[in-house]
Amino acid sequence: MRNFIGLTERPSLDNIAVTQGPVPVPGPGEVLVRVRATSLNYHDYLVVAGFIPQPAGRIPMSDGAGEIAALDPGVKGWRVGDRVMGAFFPDWVDGPPTDANNAAISGETVDGFAADHVVVPAHSLSAMPAGWSFAEAATLPCAGLTAWRALRVEGRLEAGATVLLPGSGGLSVFMLQIAKAIGIRTVMISSSDDKLARLKELGADHGINYRSLPDWAPAVRELTGGRGVDLALDIGGQSTFAHSVAACRMGGHLLVVGSTSNGAPELPLRDVVMRHIRIGGMAVGSVAHLADLVRFVEAHAIRPVIDRDFPLAELGAAFRHQLSGAHMGKITVSL
Structure with a gap:
């Protein structure tokens, strides 16, 4: 079983709750990621608070970092155990933004990373910066x-x-x-x-x-x-x-x-x-942009500033902390 947050028909910070369901199985070209951390962005708040309407059951959160737990046999370039990050636009691999490659938005038009196991396209993944924790890596994709x-x-x-x-x-x-x-x-x-x-x-x-x-x-x-x-x-x-x-x-x-x-x-x-x-x-960037950023932060020894980390069950409290304006840097959630 997996633990995840699925939005209600009328989502708000008061009805965010962890539920359980079967662990998904990766299909052709897909990877199963054991998510270890996500981080808060204002866009995520707009989703979980109902300002960007979603169908009931949508799994929110656009940032995610974890390790590969399983993958379709046809997937090349990744293996079980690789430490990876997801993408805000999972289909924007490279090149300029288009209607097609910006249609899928993690945590909005497709399920996001408020789950301890998620299935994502293999082409959406990037390797985490060397030596970074999962919480640190979860601050990077957005x-x-x-x-x-x-x-x-x-x-x-x-x-x-x-x-x-x-x-x-x-x-x-x-x-x-x-x-x-x-x-x-x-x-x-x-x-x-x-x-x-x-x-x-x-x-x-x-x-x-x-x-x-x-x-x-x-x-x-x-x-x-x-x-x-x-x-x-x-x-x-x-x-x-x-x-x-x-x-x-x-x-x-x-x-x-x-x-x-x-x-x-x-x-x-x-x-x-x-x-x-x-x-x-502009909004975020491509998977190729993220790979360029990973090389840059590794070369310059940049590490994110994390204000506070919350458990998944306290996601609503994490967003209230964000809305208070008291934080400095990123707020993360560990799974």
Whole structure:
């Protein structure tokens, strides 16, 4: 038998419960993974809280790490016991995003990793970074990969560039770690002076408390010699979008990598047009991108910052901890 969480017809943080069922059997081209850890992302919260409707029984959670327990005889390149990570987009192996390769989303349109055994396509798997724990590896496929693709694939930033990073959650901390390894200068915004101090300990060059300085874009420009940043990453949506635009340099780049805001932002059209700001959006990345990231974190000895680990039975409590905003880095769940 396997332990797993299946969403109810009306899911909420109050009715998340572990149940039991038969261990699935891998079919052609598939692998059975004994999941050891998952980690929380805001997208996962939207699913488990019912804001992204799913059929009853859907297994949530887009991140997963564990070891291969069984595999279809036709699968090549993997063997029982290999330590692996799943993928947010299990069918996006390489190349640009398409309607076809982005249709399957782990924990949303297909079952995710809130189960101690899952069957996934063999092509969706990546090897864990050498020496990492399962909990550490479970932080990489969504937050870590989003940070990597934003900075290197879409942002194309090199040493000496400047970047604006929002908050102190798992995504922002990964962005900071990757940026510092590349040699990118960072400006972090947060609502907490204590968190800004911790971010500076991790290598942040500058920090701005947006609660004490609500109009923070001029401060960003001042910290960059009046120029503005080369790339601004935005997750606040309505509350931060116009500020992020104003913080960009002439010809700069604003990349939206998610949103924790309920409202749609208003586009400051004149600033965007007259200052030649490029605005784009992106979600996570491909299996090939994740393999590139694994090589990078191994080469630069980067390890994730984990705030707290919960058991699967306390997944609802884990999300409440995430919503409190008290965490720094990633929140993980062990199975």
